[in-house]
Amino acid sequence: MKPFEYARAGSPSDAVRRYRPGTMYLGGGTNLVDLMRLGVAEPDRLVDVSRLPLDAIEQAGDRLRVGAAVRNTDLAADPLVRARYPMLARAVLAGASGQVRNMATVAGNLLQRTRCAYFQDVGRPCNKRRPGSGCPAIEGDHTNLAVLGASDSCVATHPSDMAVALAALDAEVHVTGPEGDRIIPMPGLHRLPGDEPERDTVLEPGDLITAVELPAPPPGASTYRKVRERASFAFALVSIAATLDVGSDGVVNDCRIALGSVAHVPWRAERAERLLIGGPATGAAFLRAAEAELEQARPLPRNAYKLPLARNLIVATLEELAP
Amino acid sequence: MNRIEGRVKVTGLATYAAEYPIESVAYAYPVQSLVAKGRVVRVHDAEAREMPGVLAVLSCADPPRLAEDADPELALFQSGDVAYRGQIVAAVVADTYENARAAAAAVRVEYDPDDHDVTLRTGHPGFYRPDVVNPNYPADTVKGDVEAGLAGAAVSVDVTYSTPVLHNNPMEPHAAMAVWDPEGRLLVYDSTQGASPDRDTIAQTLGLPREDVRVVSRHVGGGFGSKGSTRPHAVLAALAARAAGRPVKIALTRHQMFDVTGYRTPTIQRLRLGADAGGRLTAVEHLAYEQTSTLVEFAEQTATPARVMYATPALRTAHRLVRLDVATPSWMRAPGECPGMYALESAMDELACALGMDPVELRVVNDADAEPESGLPFSSRNLVLCLREGARRFGWRDRDPEPGVRREGEWLVGTGVAASTYPARRRPATAFAFVRDDDYVVQVAAADIGTGARTALTRIAAETLGVAPGRVHLELGDSDLPDAPVAGGSMGTSSWGSAVVRACEELKEDGKEGRADTTDEIKGDAKLARHAFGAQFAEVRVSSVTGEIRVPRLLGVFAAGRIVDGKLARSQFIGGMTMGLGMALMEETLTDEEFGGFLRRDLAQYHVPACADVPHVEAVWLDEQDGELNPMGSKGIGEIGIVGTAAAIGNAVHHATGHRVRELPITPGSILSRF
Numbered sequence: 001m002k003p004f005e006y007a008r009a010g011s012p013s014d015a016v017r018r019y020r021p022g023t024m025y026l027g028g029g030t031n032l033v034d035l036m037r038l039g040v041a042e043p044d045r046l047v048d049v050s051r052l053p054l055d056a057i058e059q060a061g062d063r064l065r066v067g068a069a070v071r072n073t074d075l076a077a078d079p080l081v082r083a084r085y086p087m088l089a090r091a092v093l094a095g096a097s098g099q100v101r102n103m104a105t106v107a108g109n110l111l112q113r114t115r116c117a118y119f120q121d122v123g124r125p126c127n128k129r130r131p132g133s134g135c136p137a138i139e140g141d142h143t144n145l146a147v148l149g150a151s152d153s154c155v156a157t158h159p160s161d162m163a164v165a166l167a168a169l170d171a172e173v174h175v176t177g178p179e180g181d182r183i184i185p186m187p188g189l190h191r192l193p194g195d196e197p198e199r200d201t202v203l204e205p206g207d208l209i210t211a212v213e214l215p216a217p218p219p220g221a222s223t224y225r226k227v228r229e230r231a232s233f234a235f236a237l238v239s240i241a242a243t244l245d246v247g248s249d250g251v252v253n254d255c256r257i258a259l260g261s262v263a264h265v266p267w268r269a270e271r272a273e274r275l276l277i278g279g280p281a282t283g284a285a286f287l288r289a290a291e292a293e294l295e296q297a298r299p300l301p302r303n304a305y306k307l308p309l310a311r312n313l314i315v316a317t318l319e320e321l322a323p
Numbered sequence: 324m325n326r327i328e329g330r331v332k333v334t335g336l337a338t339y340a341a342e343y344p345i346e347s348v349a350y351a352y353p354v355q356s357l358v359a360k361g362r363v364v365r366v367h368d369a370e371a372r373e374m375p376g377v378l379a380v381l382s383c384a385d386p387p388r389l390a391e392d393a394d395p396e397l398a399l400f401q402s403g404d405v406a407y408r409g410q411i412v413a414a415v416v417a418d419t420y421e422n423a424r425a426a427a428a429a430v431r432v433e434y435d436p437d438d439h440d441v442t443l444r445t446g447h448p449g450f451y452r453p454d455v456v457n458p459n460y461p462a463d464t465v466k467g468d469v470e471a472g473l474a475g476a477a478v479s480v481d482v483t484y485s486t487p488v489l490h491n492n493p494m495e496p497h498a499a500m501a502v503w504d505p506e507g508r509l510l511v512y513d514s515t516q517g518a519s520p521d522r523d524t525i526a527q528t529l530g531l532p533r534e535d536v537r538v539v540s541r542h543v544g545g546g547f548g549s550k551g552s553t554r555p556h557a558v559l560a561a562l563a564a565r566a567a568g569r570p571v572k573i574a575l576t577r578h579q580m581f582d583v584t585g586y587r588t589p590t591i592q593r594l595r596l597g598a599d600a601g602g603r604l605t606a607v608e609h610l611a612y613e614q615t616s617t618l619v620e621f622a623e624q625t626a627t628p629a630r631v632m633y634a635t636p637a638l639r640t641a642h643r644l645v646r647l648d649v650a651t652p653s654w655m656r657a658p659g660e661c662p663g664m665y666a667l668e669s670a671m672d673e674l675a676c677a678l679g680m681d682p683v684e685l686r687v688v689n690d691a692d693a694e695p696e697s698g699l700p701f702s703s704r705n706l707v708l709c710l711r712e713g714a715r716r717f718g719w720r721d722r723d724p725e726p727g728v729r730r731e732g733e734w735l736v737g738t739g740v741a742a743s744t745y746p747a748r749r750r751p752a753t754a755f756a757f758v759r760d761d762d763y764v765v766q767v768a769a770a771d772i773g774t775g776a777r778t779a780l781t782r783i784a785a786e787t788l789g790v791a792p793g794r795v796h797l798e799l800g801d802s803d804l805p806d807a808p809v810a811g812g813s814m815g816t817s818s819w820g821s822a823v824v825r826a827c828e829e830l831k832e833d834g835k836e837g838r839a840d841t842t843d844e845i846k847g848d849a850k851l852a853r854h855a856f857g858a859q860f861a862e863v864r865v866s867s868v869t870g871e872i873r874v875p876r877l878l879g880v881f882a883a884g885r886i887v888d889g890k891l892a893r894s895q896f897i898g899g900m901t902m903g904l905g906m907a908l909m910e911e912t913l914t915d916e917e918f919g920g921f922l923r924r925d926l927a928q929y930h931v932p933a934c935a936d937v938p939h940v941e942a943v944w945l946d947e948q949d950g951e952l953n954p955m956g957s958k959g960i961g962e963i964g965i966v967g968t969a970a971a972i973g974n975a976v977h978h979a980t981g982h983r984v985r986e987l988p989i990t991p992g993s994i995l996s997r998f
Contacts, residue, residue: 002425003421115927115928117922117923117924117928121922121924123355123357123918124915124918136915136917136918140913140916140917140922141913141915141922141923227869227870227871227991228871229871229872229908229909229930229990229991230908230909230930230932230933230935230936231873231933231936232934232935232936234930234933235927237869302992303992304996305991305992305995305996308995308998309869309991309992309995312867312868313868313869316733316868
C-alpha cells in the first residue's frame with residue numbers, strides 16, 4: 001500500500017475545500033481500503049467523510065432524504081424505508097454481508113468500483129485502471145461482466161444492489177463540489193464506459209455526495225430479486241428492481257424496471273417500460289418487453305447466459321407483481 | 324469431546340505461525356513473475372535497496388546457497404528460469420511489512436519471455452503416461468477385456484466429465500517465521516501439516532543436517548493438503564533471515580496463496596461402463612487426463628477409485644499427464660478420490676438411468692467381495708449398509724425415478740445418490756509418554772490443523788491409560804517431539820494414534836514412561852484392502868427461471884471403522900460434504916490463457932459455500948468393527964466426506980431437471996443453456 005495522508009473533514013464544505021488532485025473521500029472503506037491494499041487505488045490523501053453529519057434519514061413531505069453517510073444496515077432497517085420503499089430495503093440486504101453493511105455508506109455503495117478480476121489485479125492490463133492498456137476481459141474471463149452498453153474498451157459491470165433499486169425509484173443524488181451544489185437524477189449518476197472507462201460516474205473532481213433523495217414511491221407493487229450461485233455474500237449474476245401498477249382494466253399504468261450486473265451502470269430498462277405502459281399486464285406482453293430490451297445486448301461467449309437469465313427474471317418478476 | 328484448545332482459539336490466545344512474539348523480526352515480501360514462461364534477464368533492484376527500512380533483496384542475480392537436489396518449487400532464486408506466472412523470482416526484506424511490500428513493488432524484473440501453454444485440453448499432443456501416480460500406484464491397470472465387456476453389454480455409457488482448477492483456502496494464510504541462532508541452527512515457526520517432514524524438507528533444501536532445524540507449528544488454521552508439503556514461503560523465510568541477519572517473518576496474501584501453495588489439477592475424465600440387463604457391470608474403463616508443471620511431476624491418482632469400488636470382469640484405468648507452464652498441482656482434500664469419484668459416480672448414475680434401474684440398487688448389485696483390481700480381501704467393507712441406511716433415513720423408497728417432473732412453483736426438485744470411498748492407511752510414527760506430577764504427558768510430533776487431532780489423541784491416550792482425559796497432556800506441533808508423519812491422506816489419527824497407544828501401554832506396564840515406534844508393527848500388517856466407504860444423498864432445487872441451484876438437504880452415511888470421537892468426527896464429515904457442495908456448484912479457479920497464472924484469486928471471486936448454502940447437512944456413521952486396522956480400530960475420516968458429494972448433487976440436478984451437466988461447477992449459466 002502506498003503511503004498516504006489522512007484527514008478528517010469537519011463539514012461537507014470543509015471536505016471539498018481539502019480536495020486536491022490525488023485526494024479521495026473515505027466513507028466506510030469497505031471497497032476503497034481493499035483497492036488500496038491491492039494497489040488499484042493509490043490516493044496521496046484520504047479525507048474521511050464518514051463522520052460528517054450526513055447520517056440522518058428524514059421525511060420531507062412525501063419525499064425521503066437519506067444522508068450520504070447513512071450505513072447500509074441502518075438504511076435497510078429504517079421503518080420509513082421498510083414501509084414505503086421495501087424494494088430498497090430488500091436490495092440493500094441482498095448485498096454483501098452483515099459486517100460489510102454495518103460499515104458501508106450510501107454514497108460509498110453508489111461509488112464502489114467494478115469487481116472485474118482484471119481491474120483488481122495490477123499485474124494485468126485494464127483500461128479502467130490504466131487507460132489505454134487494453135481489456136483482457138473481452139477475450140478472457142467476462143463470466144460476470146456486461147452484456148448491455150459495454151464498449152470495446154471495457155465490459156465491466158457496476159456491482160451494487162442498492163443502486164439498482166435507487167435507479168428504479170428515480171432517486172436524486174445531491175452533490176456538493178468546487179462548483180457548488182447540484183442534483184443528479186439517479187440513472188444519470190453512472191455512465192457507460194465508451195472510450196473513457198476510467199470514469200465510472202459523471203461526478204467531477206472534488207464532488208462529494210451529500211444525500212440521496214427519494215421521490216414519493218411509485219404506485220403499485222414492487223420487489224427486488226437477486227440471482228447468484230451462492231446463497232449469500234455474492235455479487236449478482238443478474239438482479240432486478242421492478243415496480244408494476246395495473247389498473248382495474250388490466251392495463252399497465254406504471255412500470256419501472258432496473259437491472260443489476262448487466263452493465264457499467266444500473267440499467268434502467270426504458271424500452272421495456274415504454275412497451276409495457278398502456279398495454280396489457282400479461283405474460284406475453286412481459287416477454288415481448290423483455291426481449292425488446294435485450295435486443296440491444298451484445299453478449300460475449302462466457303456471459304451469454306445473462307440474456308435468458310435477464311429475460312426470465314423480467315418476466316417472472318412482473319408476473320409476480322401483476323395482480 | 325470438546326476441543327482442548329477451543330477456548331484459546333475462540334479467545335484469540337492460540338498462537339499461529341506469524342504470531343510468535345520474536346524480537347527485532349523483519350519482514351519478507353515476494354516479487355512474483357509476471358510472465359508464464361521465460362527467463363529473468365535482469366533484476367533492477369537499486370531503487371528498492373535505497374527505500375526506507377530495506378535490509379536485503381534476494382533474487383537470481385545473487386543466488387543463495389541451496390542443495391543441488393532441492394525440489395524445483397523450493398529452489399528459490401537458483402536460476403532465472405520462469406516456469407509459471409506467479410513464481411517467486413525475488414524478495415525484499417525490510418524492517419516493516421509495509422516497507423517490504425513497497426520496496427517489492429519497486430523491484431523491476433526484466434524478462435525474456437517465451438510462448439506459454441497453460442491450457443489442459445482434450446487431444447493435447449503433450450500427454451504422456453507417468454511411471455506412477457500419487458502416492459505410488461501404477462499409472463495404468465488392465466484386468467480382463469474391456470472392449471469385449473462393452474461389446475457384450477446390454478447397456479453401456481461412454482461419457483466425459485471435466486473438473487476445473489480448485490484451490491484450498493484455509494482461513495490461516497500460509498506463514499512462516501525463521502530464526503537462526505549464532506551456531507547456524509534454524510528455528511522455523513511454520514504453518515504446516517507436519518512438523519517432522521517439514522523439518523526434513525527444509526533441512527534438505529538448505530543443505531543442513533536435520534538436527535540443526537526445528538519446526539514449530541502448534542496451531543494451524545486449516546490446510547486441506549495445501550500445507551502438507553513444504554511450500555516456498557518457509558524456505559524464503561529461512562533465506563531472508565540469513566540474508567538480513569535477523570529473524571524474518573513472511574505471511575502470504577490470499578492472492579499469493581493461489582499462486583504458490585498448490586491447487587488441484589483440472590481433470591478431463593472419460594468413463595465407459597457396460598452392464599448386463601440385471602445391472603451387473605461387464606466392463607469399467609476410467610481414463611483421467613490431468614496437468615502438471617514443467618518443474619515437478621505431480622500425478623493425481625484420479626482413476627484409482629475404480630480399482631476399489633465395483634466388481635467387474637473387465638477393468639481398465641489409466642492416467643495421462645501433460646506438462647504445462649503452470650504451478651505444480653498439489654494436495655487437496657481427498658486427492659484422486661474426490662475428482663475421480665465425481666466422474667465414476669456420475670457415470671454410475673447415467674448407467675442406472677440407461678438401465679431404468681434404481682441407482683442405489685445398481686451399486687448394491689455391483690458390490691465387490693474382494694478389491695476388484697488387486698483381488699485382495701477387504702478388512703471390512705460396508706458400502707451396502709451405508710447405502711441402505713442412507714436410503715432409509717433419506718426417504719429414498721418413495722422416489723419417482725423420472726427426471727424433470729417434480730415442480731414447486733418455479734423450482735424443479737430432485738434427489739441424487741453417490742458412493743464414497745477413501746483408503747484407510749497408516750504410516751510409522753513414534754511417541755513418548757511419561758508421568759509428570761501424577762499426570763501423564765504424551766508427546767508426538769503430530770499436527771492439529773483444525774481437525775481436533777490434539778483432542779482425539781488425548782482421548783486415545785486416556786482410554787489406553789484408563790484415566791480421565793483431563794489428566795493427559797498431549798504435546799504436538801514441534802519437530803523436537805518424537806517423529807511423526809504428516810496430517811494427510813486421512814492417516815493422521817491412525818498413524819499417531821497407533822504410536823500413542825503403544826507408548827501408553829508401555830507406560831502403564833513400566834509405571835514411569837513408555838516409548839513407541841510403530842515401524843515394525845506396520846510392516847507386520849496383513850496384506851488386505853483397507854478402505855472406508857460411504858453413501859451420500861442430496862436433494863436439490865433448481866430454479867427454472869434463474870438456473871440457481873440450492874441444496875436443502877445433504878445426508879452422508881459413513882462406515883469408517885470405530886469413530887474415536889463423535890463430535891470431532893461430525894465436524895470432519897460435514898466439513899468435507901460442505902466442500903463437496905462447493906466443488907459441485909461454485910468453486911472454480913480460471914487459468915488465464917493470455918497471461919498465464921490464475922484468475923479469481925480471492926474469496927470474493929473464488930466462492931466457497933456460505934452458511935446459507937448448507938441449511939441441513941447431516942452426517943451419520945455405522946458402528947463398524949474392524950480389527951485389521953490399528954489399535955483404535957479406526958479408519959481416517961478427514962477426506963471421505965468430500966468424496967461423492969459433487970456426484971450426488973450433480974445426479975440430483977439431473978433428476979430435478981432432466982439435464983446432465985458434465986462440467987463442474989454446475990452454475991446457473993450451465994443450467995440455463997440447457998433449458
